[in-house]
Amino acid sequence: MPHPLVPPVLDWFGTHARDLPWREPRCTPWGVLVSEVMLQQTPVVRVRPAWEAWMARWPTPADLAAAPTADVLRAWDRLGYPRRALRLQQCARHLVDHHDGVMPTTEDALLALPGVGAYTAAAVMAFAHGRRSVVLDTNVRRVLARTLDGVALPHPTLTRPEHARAEAVVPADDATAARWSAAVMELGALVCTARSPRCDVCPVADLCRWVADGRPVDAHAHRRRRQGWAGTDRQARGRVMRALRTSDHPVPRSVMAADVTDPGQLGRVLDGLVADGLITPLVVDHAHGEDDPVYRLPS
Numbered sequence: 001m002p003h004p005l006v007p008p009v010l011d012w013f014g015t016h017a018r019d020l021p022w023r024e025p026r027c028t029p030w031g032v033l034v035s036e037v038m039l040q041q042t043p044v045v046r047v048r049p050a051w052e053a054w055m056a057r058w059p060t061p062a063d064l065a066a067a068p069t070a071d072v073l074r075a076w077d078r079l080g081y082p083r084r085a086l087r088l089q090q091c092a093r094h095l096v097d098h099h100d101g102v103m104p105t106t107e108d109a110l111l112a113l114p115g116v117g118a119y120t121a122a123a124v125m126a127f128a129h130g131r132r133s134v135v136l137d138t139n140v141r142r143v144l145a146r147t148l149d150g151v152a153l154p155h156p157t158l159t160r161p162e163h164a165r166a167e168a169v170v171p172a173d174d175a176t177a178a179r180w181s182a183a184v185m186e187l188g189a190l191v192c193t194a195r196s197p198r199c200d201v202c203p204v205a206d207l208c209r210w211v212a213d214g215r216p217v218d219a220h221a222h223r224r225r226r227q228g229w230a231g232t233d234r235q236a237r238g239r240v241m242r243a244l245r246t247s248d249h250p251v252p253r254s255v256m257a258a259d260v261t262d263p264g265q266l267g268r269v270l271d272g273l274v275a276d277g278l279i280t281p282l283v284v285d286h287a288h289g290e291d292d293p294v295y296r297l298p299s
Contacts, residue, residue, distance in 0.1 A: 003169045005147060005204055006180055012203035013183030016190065020044065021052060022127070023182070029103035029128035030095075031055055036123045037088050037115070042079050044189075050079055062101045064092035070297035073278065074245045082241055083276055087115030105129055123181075132177035134167045139188025140181070144169065146192060150209035152218040153194065236260045236269045240295075241278065250282055250296040270295065 021027065022035035034054060038047045054075060058064040064072070069089060076085035091114045095101055103124070104110050110121035122133040136158060144166055145154035154162065171177045191198045199205050199215070210216070239259040243251050253270070260266040270293075273279040282294045 002171050002176070004207055005169060005184075006171055006176075008203040008207075009183045009187055010176075010179060013179070013186055017182070017186055018044070018190075021048065021055075027128075028059075029124060030059075030061055032128035033091070033103065033116075033120070033124050034088065036120050036127075037084050038079060040084060040120075041081060046079065050075075050077065058092075060101060061092040061095040061103075064089055065096045065101075068299055070299060073241070073297050077245065078238075078242075080238075082278055084115070086277055090114040091116065103128065105131075107133060126178040126181040130174055130178045132170060132172070132174045133181065134163060134170055135181040135185065136163065136166055137185060137188075138194075139185045139192075140166070142194060143184050143188045143192045146197075146210035147204055147208045150213045150216070152210065152216065233265060233269055233272070236262075236265050237273060240266075240269055240273060244279060244295065244297050250294040253293045253295070256295075 017023070020035075022032055031051075035047065035051050038051055038054075057075065058067060067089070069086070072085050072089050073082055076082050079085075094114050095103065099109075104113070107121050107125050110116055110124055111118070116124075119135070119137055122135045123137075125131045125133040126135050141154040141158070141162070144162075145151050148165060148169075169180075171180050187202070187204075191202050197215075199208070199211055202208065202211075205211050236259075240256050243256050243259065253266070256270075257263070257266055260269065270279070270281075274281060274295075277298060279295045280298050282296060
């Protein structure tokens with residue numbers, strides 16, 4: 001017998017699932033992996049056009065593996081966390097070198113790919129290969145924390161007991177398990193949201209321990225406060241990357257200083273981007289002028 005949560009969530013998903021290109025039957029396992037990497041910390045509304053353009057340009061791992069890294073970073077544009085683009089290209093090159101450009105079909109082999117962690121491997125198993133796996137993103141964890149544990153949000157760190165409890169809910173057969181993973185994730189994204197849950201339209205509100213207990217507040221709220229955006233190194237990194245993405249030529253540090261006015265922060269950000277492999281410093285002879293380092297995207 002399936003867990004009581006499964007049938008109503010699957011029924012709801014049959015009516016309310018979003019029409020997303022990476023869910024189409026014709027989507028390749030590579031396309032699913034690209035979508036999962038892009039969707040990490042980036043909303044669907046921004047990912048969809050980027051994913052479509054990306055897949056049109058680099059439909060296979062071999063295509064991406066052969067692309068200039070500068071083009072890859074420019075195509076990543078404003079999806080955020082551009083190291084994901086580098087990891088995706090590293091993954092493509094690994095697939096070409098070790099798997100003849102074909103996505104593996106086992107979770108262990110997926111975990112061996114550069115930049116692929118437990119969540120991404122499980123998601124590819126479910127959404128690309130239709131196999132049973134335990135897919136635990138923030139949406140799934142939140143739904144299960146509320147319905148089963150009666151807490152507003154799960155613990156900030158995934159624990160082994162939480163993983164075991166989630167696995168106990170996943171249906172036994174591959175097809176239903178894969179559909180459950182997509183359905184419960186969708187429920188968390190559209191209904192059981194973090195800030196404004198729509199319990200009045202939730203298909204499992206009558207089974208939800210959190211609702212039954214009066215929707216108690218989040219016990220981990222003090223650990224979830226996010227750093228502001230303005231003035232942070234992350235914002236400065238974004239500005240530097242934007243300057244390089246939009247230029248056909250190397251960009252002097254003095255030009256980037258117009259956007260990042262704190263010299264200490266600019267130096268720290270440039271050093272970090274170089275260390276991450278996202279930008280490359282050029283050696284320029286300034287024998288007749290003031291030293292002004294120049295940077296470009298990696299080739």
